[in-house]
Amino acid sequence: MSKAKIFLVGETDKVLVPMEETPYAAEDILQGLLEDYPDLVPGDQINPDYPRKWLLIKREAGVPSCQDGSDNWSLDHLFVDQDGIPTFIECKRATDTRIRREVVAQMLDYAANGTIYWSVDRLRQDAAETARLQQKDLDELVADLVGSREEDALDQYWKTVEKNLKEGKIRLVFVADEIPRELQRLIEFMNDKMSDIEVIGVEVKQYLGGERRAVVPRLIGLTERARQKKEGGSTTPTNQTKFLASLPSESREYFDKLFGIAQQRNLIVSWGKQGFSLRIKFASNSKVTSFAYGWPNGHFNFYFEYLDVSQEELAALRKELMSFGVFNESGKYTLDVFIDQANLDKALEMFVFIADRMEQLAAIEA
Missing domain, CATH: 3.90.1150 (Aspartate Aminotransferase, domain 1)
Structure with missing residues (x-):
């Protein structure tokens, strides 16, 4: 079977440079891309009128199963967006058979326990450590995220994160180089039936051509009906x-x-x-x-x-x-x-x- 291709246009010669769709050699490569380039979760596709922006709380975020207990699971990535919505991300390659059903149960375990047993202080500490490893300042990152440097903006932002977490207002994101049809159907079903939780899939396909590399994200499973329901059932914009x-x-x-x-x-x-x-x-x-x-x-x-x-x-x-x-x-x-x-x-x-x-x-x- 021939592989899908994209083409780069040569800068000088009138030449198309072919790049073939290529599976990731390891799941860790895909995880690393999301850590380094959060915009691969396409915020403009999730909400075209108000594109989502991301702050990484932690890669391999531990999830406990009881209060003050040790971590039982490890979530691939935990992000928050500019509205303080915790965003759980789990990565799988298409070749991993667990991507069809087991990954859904896995994600629901993370969500059910993380929303109860994570404290906002822990998340803030994890985010500070992540920023330190990136040689960045967490307060500056949050100020950039929310577009405000007012004195009380940072504390108010973390209060919003805490409120969303405790109320179960979260986002679940399944990332893979290819989302199987069975998983897509489950994502659409959950997204349609759960009012507080947004469930989406993101395909991040990799294309290689010589020494060049391209990655292309595509949103899966957020139907217009589900989008309207999560916006309160109203399709009427402000004026x-x-x-x-x-x-x-x-x-x-x-x-x-x-x-x-x-x-x-x-x-x-x-x-x-x-x-x-x-x-x-x-x-x-x-x-x-x-x-x-x-x-x-x-x-x-x-x-x-x-x-x-x-x-x-x-x-x-x-x-x-x-x-x-x-x-x-x-x-x-x-x-x-x-x-x-x-x-x-x-x-x-x-x-x-x-x-x-x-x-x-x-x-x-x-």
Whole structure:
């Protein structure tokens, strides 16, 4: 049987470089990729309007079976997202026969006991140790995750993690190079029937070609019906009136004026359940691309990842935006600012600049 392929386009010659789908030599390789590159769990596929971002609590997280007892099991990865939702991840290769049914029972053991016997203090300590091994600072990582450096933001975040854990509001993720049909059906069934727990599969296929390597993640098992049920059964997004009413008073004037500018510039405002994204259509590929987000806590984000421009142009744009003295860098792709009266005028000047630059970049033909 021929292997699936993807192709890289040569930078100079008009040549396609074939890369063949190749199984992982060991499960540890797949686990290591998730540890080093958490975005392989595709947060934008899980929630396109509010992409999930990840913080690794611990790889090989021990799970006890009684209070103050020793660990009986070991979960491959424990992450949390920006809403403090504990995310249990178990990895298997397609060649492992346990991937079909045994892995589900295994994961349910982890969830049933972890939600009861883990304390938030333990998780925080594990996360601090993981950050130390990565030569990073945990508080900085959490600040980047939630997009806030307010004094009480860190403690409030861990309180949210604790609340979600104790209420069983968690996410179960099965990761493999190939999700078998039997496991996919179980994932869809559990996701449809469990209201507080999100259950998904992620295929992370590996492609090799010479010295090159590519990995491609794909979400499995999160049906639109299940997504709507977990959002409270409502498919109705918020709107401008509700959003403005929900804002802190010091942020309301900025966003009110932002919507006026966006309308004048024909920027697309796309409403989600909590906030909105700003989008623009690129002439180079006719793709409608999100480049900014607004949230009901008064934060405004500029997001680089989806912009269809060169790395040089992205670097120049980042430098120009930071020169306004308003944004804080919040991760690899995000600039963040909390809008208040002190930075209102500068933030509005910055947004007019953003609108101008997005129009210019979107008009560039391939």
